[in-house]
């Protein structure tokens with residue numbers, strides 16, 4: 001049975017890791033505000049949550065656009081939740097590849113920074129003041145192993161995730177003493193549509209078979225397999241429910 005006063009906002013809930021996180025939190029009785037650009041897919045997710053006895057609402061949000069974040073904030077008051085957002089999961093992200101010196105580098109860098117860094121930052125700036133006022137909040141930012149090391153051909157992605165890691169560590173120091181804990185989950189390659197696209201791109205560029213391309217990504221992970229969305233969702237749940245602050249939970253397929 002959902003408690004409408006326990007409210008989590010999840011970005012990028014329409015697919016992959018975000019869907020798994022939304023389902024996991026809803027299963028724990030949390031009211032989930034499921035957001036993404038594709039509100040129809042978020043509504044389908046909410047139907048699934050409600051069929052399982054949970055409670056949720058779907059709201060449109062493009063985290064790459066400041067006005068979309070402002071408009072979402074204005075709609076939170078009458079979205080069906082009976083309390084303020086006390087848990088924020090910044091999951092939405094993009095990962096596009098290109099050689100470092102390609103002509104599209106300017107546009108790619110701007111796009112990755114808008115979605116992967118400024119989106120989470122702006123959401124924190126909009127939602128954390130109420131958490132601080134309440135003396136309680138949990139923020140989990142989904143970074144990546146690419147926020148802690150480099151990978152070739154995804155410099156813009158790596159830069160945006162490094163920015164998110166640095167910002168989150170600083171935010172933990174500032175907000176933690178006020179009861180708002182900020183943590184990161186940094187998965188290596190996860191079995192999601194984002195990785196499926198990377199597999200397809202590798203097949204196109206190198207002529208490898210699907211099996212060979214998938215194996216390539218599995219072997220990039222220290223544990224030799226793709227991380228599952230359920231492992232990421234479990235880590236998010238533990239950080240939301242727990243008392244850690246300023247942690248980076250690395251998931252590497254071990």
Ligand SMILES: NC(=O)c1ccc[n+]([C@@H]2O[C@H](COP(=O)([O-])OP(=O)(O)OC[C@H]3O[C@@H](n4cnc5c(N)ncnc54)[C@H](OP(=O)(O)O)[C@@H]3O)[C@@H](O)[C@H]2O)c1
Nearest residue numbers: 012014015016017036037038062063092093189190192194
């Ligand atoms: N897959 C991996 O191997 C992996 C590894 C480490 C970290 N991560 C991180 O995990 C997060 C989720 O990745 P995933 O693999 O689940 O990706 P995915 O399957 O491609 O899903 C991405 C999600 O982000 C949303 N999104 C993209 N751009 C958005 C925008 N401008 N505004 C709002 N939502 C947006 C998409 O929703 P809409 O299209 O409906 O807007 C979708 O729900 C990302 O931050 C990613 O960097 C992934």
